[in-house]
Amino acid sequence: MRFATDPATRIHWPASFGRRFLVTVDVEEEFDWSRPFSGAARHVAAVAALPSWHRGMRARGVAPVYLVDHPVATDAATAALIAPLLTDGSEAGAQLHPWVNPPHGEVPGELASFAGNLPEVLEAAKIDELIAALTAAFGRAPRVYRAGRYGLGPATLRLLAARGIAVDASMRARFDYRAHGGADFTAIDGAAFRTAQGVIELPLSVVYTGLLHRAGRWLHPAATRVPRGGGVLARTGLLARVPLTPEGTPLADAIRAIRRAAQDGARLLQLAFHSPSLVPGNTPYVRDAADLAQFHRWWGGVLDALERHGFAPVTLDEVIRAA
Numbered sequence: 001m002r003f004a005t006d007p008a009t010r011i012h013w014p015a016s017f018g019r020r021f022l023v024t025v026d027v028e029e030e031f032d033w034s035r036p037f038s039g040a041a042r043h044v045a046a047v048a049a050l051p052s053w054h055r056g057m058r059a060r061g062v063a064p065v066y067l068v069d070h071p072v073a074t075d076a077a078t079a080a081l082i083a084p085l086l087t088d089g090s091e092a093g094a095q096l097h098p099w100v101n102p103p104h105g106e107v108p109g110e111l112a113s114f115a116g117n118l119p120e121v122l123e124a125a126k127i128d129e130l131i132a133a134l135t136a137a138f139g140r141a142p143r144v145y146r147a148g149r150y151g152l153g154p155a156t157l158r159l160l161a162a163r164g165i166a167v168d169a170s171m172r173a174r175f176d177y178r179a180h181g182g183a184d185f186t187a188i189d190g191a192a193f194r195t196a197q198g199v200i201e202l203p204l205s206v207v208y209t210g211l212l213h214r215a216g217r218w219l220h221p222a223a224t225r226v227p228r229g230g231g232v233l234a235r236t237g238l239l240a241r242v243p244l245t246p247e248g249t250p251l252a253d254a255i256r257a258i259r260r261a262a263q264d265g266a267r268l269l270q271l272a273f274h275s276p277s278l279v280p281g282n283t284p285y286v287r288d289a290a291d292l293a294q295f296h297r298w299w300g301g302v303l304d305a306l307e308r309h310g311f312a313p314v315t316l317d318e319v320i321r322a323a
Contacts, residue, residue: 001116001154003171004187011192011200013267017322020314021269021306022202023057023064024169025050026095026146027082028275029071030282037099037113042071044078049278054085056296060303062313063089067146067169068137070101070130079137086138089315093144094130094165098151101126111181116153124159131163144202144316146170152183161197166320168195169270171203174241176221186221192268192323200323205269207257210239244271246298247285254298255305262309268319269311271302 027050031041050066057064066085072078086092098115099108105122106112115123127145135141144167145160152170160168173190177183190205208216210233220241223229234240242257243249249257261269276282277295286292306312 001152002184002187003152005189005191005193009193009195011194011323013322017267019262019267019309019311020318021271021311022314022316022319023062024093024146024204024270024272025064025066026148026272026274027066027068027072027092028095028097028148029069029100030276030279033284037108037110039099039104039108042075042100044072044075046276046279046282047072047078047081050275051081051085053278053296054090056299058088060313062303063315065091065093065144065316067093067095067144068134069095069097069148070133071097073130073133073137083138089317091140091144091316092134092138092142093146093167093169093316094127094134094142095146095148096126096130096151097148098123098126102129114149114151114153114177114180114182115147116151116156116183117181118153120155120159123153123155127159127163143167143320144169149182150175150177150185150204157195157197157199161199165199167200167202167316169202169204169272171201172243173203173206174208174216174220175206175243186217189217190266190269192319194323200320202268202270202319204272205244205261205266207242207244207261207266208239209242209253209256209260210234210237212239213260215239216241244269244302245273246295246302247273247277247283249298251294251298251301254302258302258305258309258311262311268314269306 145165147170150172173188176186277286
């Protein structure tokens with residue numbers, strides 16, 4: 001499925017909103033990203049590292065939004081670790097990993113790992129189960145949703161609106177997951193907009209940098225259809241697609257992307273990562289202690305760059321009210 005925005009639906013932030021950034025965290029189970037999807041992968045030990053990272057972010061004025069999935073929400077000890085973090089603007093939202101989220105009526109596999117590919121009745125039942133688990137764990141229904149693997153489908157936004165979800169954060173701007181059975185977001189430019197169902201869409205920020213950045217929308221997809229084409233453009237400084245995440249994005253690239261976003265007039269950026277990256281060995285991005293130290297340095301450097309270019313932290317509540 002291909003998603004696109006209509007310029008008429010773009011959210012025009014009031015002047016008082018300024019330039020802002022939101023940090024979201026996919027709080028989820030640890031699983032081997034190289035192995036098949038398994039409903040048994042419900043280990044959540046890495047969440048214990050979250051409070052320490054949270055304290056560092058709060059010291060910089062950041063109130064992260066925690067997008068919590070079913071294994072975390074239904075583990076009493078882990079939910080108890082997260083609950084004290086949900087103050088001063090931080091809150092828990094919903095993240096749906098269908099392979100570990102009941103009810104299980106699908107045939108497991110990559111196609112079914114995108115919740116939007118499931119029959120509408122099953123996708124709805126999984127969303128309802130997740131909302132109930134989060135409400136029981138944290139005493140409040142979630143206001144924001146993310147489909148794991150960015151797995152939006154034709155019914156998802158309508159299902160969210162019917163359940164009072166105000167914000168979706170499932171679209172990863174400028175990425176195309178059709179080769180794996182997912183959605184195409186190459187026409188999503190990263191600006192927030194209101195969907196036809198009335199839901200506020202906050203895409204994950206991805207910025208084109210380089211001499212040819214203005215041609216990125218059509219040039220990057222074309223280049224990636226050629227073997228190593230995208231890599232050649234990036235290495236020569238002509239064009240790079242830079243997701244604002246510590247997972248796979250070098251600090252220098254992220255700083256250039258923030259500068260470019262400011263120059264292009266971006267009003268709201270969304271930065272994100274997966275909670276298992278807080279413990280070495282859980283993701284390809286943080287394999288050892290050296291990678292973890294680099295992960296933390298990334299956040300320090302990126303927060304400095306955001307401040308330098310006039311981006312201030314924002315809470316989800318402030319986003320909803322301003323929109």
